[in-house]
Amino acid sequence: MTALLQIDDLSVSFRVGGAELHAVIDVSLAVRAGERVGVIGESGSGKSVMARSILRLDDPRRTRYGAGSAISLDGQQVLTLPDAGLRRLRGQTASMIFQNPMHSLNPAFTIGNQLDAVLRAHRPDSRAERHRRILAMLTDVDLPGPEDLVNRYPHELSGGQRQRVMVAQAVLCEPALVIADEPTSALDVTAQDSVLEVLGRLNRDRGIAVLMITHDMGVVARFCEKVNVMYGGRLVESGSVDRIFAAPEHPYTVGLLDATPNPAAPLKDLVAVQGTQATRRGTVSSACAFIDRCPLATEVCGTAPPLRRLPDGHHVACHHAGPDSPGRA
C-alpha cells in the first residue's frame, strides 16, 4: 500500500543575507491514511519548515528544495506541481492548522465568511448547502451555538474557540490529511485538551490522518501512534510511540524524555538537554549534528550517521544506538 504522504530525502534551504540556511536535510517520512504521526523537535529543528513544504507554502523566490527531494501527497508530486494543481491540493487533500490561533483568523471577516471562502474555493455547492455544512462542522468541533458564531468576528472569540474554528476550517473540505503545526502551544491546558480531543475524534470518525508537529513529548504520548524525532534539520529517530517511550535509542530522544515533566517522578529527575543547536548557515558540517551536546560522542561521530533500521523496525541515526551499534563495539 502506498502512503498518503511520502516525503523522500527532503532538503530545504533559504537564502538569508547571501548565505544558504539549511533548514531541512535529507528527511524521509511517511504518513498512511488514517494514521496519527508525530514530528517532535526543538525550535529550529526544521520541523515547521518540513511541515510547510508539504503544501509548498514558503516563498518560492527564496526557498530551494534539494535535488532528489520529493513529496508525494495522494499520488501527486507536490514539489513539481503547477500552481493551479497545488491550490486544489491545499485545503482539499491536505490542510493545515497553525500555532497561533490569535493570528490565524482574518480580523476583517466573520467566522462564517472565512469558512465559506474555503468552501467556495473548492466546491460548487449552493449557498444553503455551504451554510449547512459550516454549521455542522462547527458543531462537530464542539463549538456551541454555531448559528450565532458564524456572524461573529475573530476578536470576539477566545483562543481555544478560535483554534477549534481553525480545526473546523481545516476539515471543512474533508481532506485526507491535516498537518497540525504546534496547534496547542499557544493555548492553556484546558483548551489544549479540547483541541487534541476534537482532532482525535475527527481522526477516528472520519479517518483523517494527522501529522502532529510539536515540541511537547506529552502531546506525542497522548495523541500519536508513530513519531519522528528531528534534530538539526535531520531525522534522528523514528518509530512507534510505545517503542520510543519504552526504549529511546538516540541520545537526543533520551534527553527530550528526561526533559519532559512527569508528575509521578521527583522534580530533580527533570533534566534539560545541555547546549544549543549548531547553526546551519553556509556549509553543513559532515559530523553528527548532535555531537556538541552528546554525552556519548566519540571519534566515529565525526561522520554523520545515516538513519539505520534496527531489527525490530525502529529507525535511528546514531553510531551508538541499537544492540549491534558500531559505536558500542
Added chain:
Amino acid sequence: MTRLYGAVRVLLILWVVVTVVFVTLRLTPGDPAELLLGPTAGRQDNAERLAEIRAAYGLDKSIPVQYGIFLGNLATGDLGVSNRSQRPVIEMIGTAAPVTIWLIVLSVTAAVPASILLGTLAAERRGSGRDATIRTVATVFIAIPSFWLGLLLLNWFASGLRWFPSRGFEPLLADPLAFAAHMTLPVLTLAIFLIGSFTRFVYTETADTLERDYITVGRAMGLSRRSILFRFSAKNSLTPLIIVVGVEIGTLIGGAVIVEEVFGLPGLGRLLLAGVMSRDYPVVQGTVLIITLAVILINILSEWLYRLITPQARA
C-alpha cells in the same frame, strides 16, 4: 452629548476660518472700490463715485462694524452679494460647485481602483523589479507639479493633437460627450497626483497585511491568489484608504484651484481666485466658508464609513 460637542467643534472651526479670511483680506493691499472702478479710479472727479461704491458695500464702516455685520448675516445664512457681479454669493457658489465636485469625484473614482491595483501588485512581490517600477512611477506622479502637468497635457492633447478642447466646461446633462471631452484632461491631471499618493499608501498597508499569519492560512486552505490579494487581504489594508481619501480632500481642493485655472473650468477654485484678484470680499469669504464646511463634512463621513466597515472599531 458627544454629538453636541461635535457640532460645537464644527462651528468653532468655521468661525476661526471665516475670521482669519476676513482679517487677511482686509490686511491685503488693494481697495475693492478702486479695483471696481478700474484705471480711472485715481482721478479727482471720481472721488464721489468711490465714496458711493464704498457706502453701497458697507466698506465705509469701520472694520469691527463690518465684521459684526458679516457675522450677523452669516448667522441668518446670508453670504452677501458679490461686489463685482451683484449676484448673491450663494448663487455663484451653486453654479460653480458642480464643476469642482465633478472634478474631484471623477479623479478619486479613477485614482482609487488604479492605486489599489498598482499598490497591491507591488506589495505582492516586494523587492522585485515590478515593485521598484511601480514605486518609482508613484513617486514621480507625486513629484510632478499639477500646473506643469496640466500645461503639458494641454499642449499635447488639446493644442497639438486636438483630441480635447483646451478650455471650458459643459454640463453633463446638456451634452454628455462635450462634458467628457472637457473633463478628461483636468481629471487626468488631478488623478495622476492622487494615484501616486494612494498607491504608496496601498503598498505600505498591503505589504504589512500580506506578512500576517492569516494570509498563510488562506494560502494553506487553497484560496486563489486573486481572492487573497483583492478580497482576503484587501479588506484589511484598504479600509484605512477611506480615511486617507477624506484627509486628501483638502489637498484635492487646493489642486482643483490650479487645475481649474489651467483648464479654464468655471469651478469653485476659479471663483475663489477671481474673487481674491478683484478683492471681492463676500465671494472669497463665502467660498472659503463653503469649502471648509465641505472638508469637515467629508472627513466626518469618511470616519463614519471606516467605523462602519471595521468590526473592531465598531465594538
